[in-house]
């Protein structure tokens with residue numbers, strides 16, 4: 676049985692965990708805004724996403740919201 680963990684590792688590089696936008700440093704936010712995915716989402720939407728600061732995998736939707 677799998678349960679959702681808020682500290683899931685990055686599915687792409689297995690870095691220790693994904694970070695919410697508000698957890699990023701100012702420099703990291705600038706980097707996040709340079710990623711290709713930033714063109715597809717507004718800043719408001721991206722604030723709901725989670726990011727890997729190693730490979731910049733961006734998680735769009737929560738694994739489960741139930």
Ligand SMILES: [Zn+2]
Nearest residue numbers: 685688727730
């Ligand atoms: Zn990663």
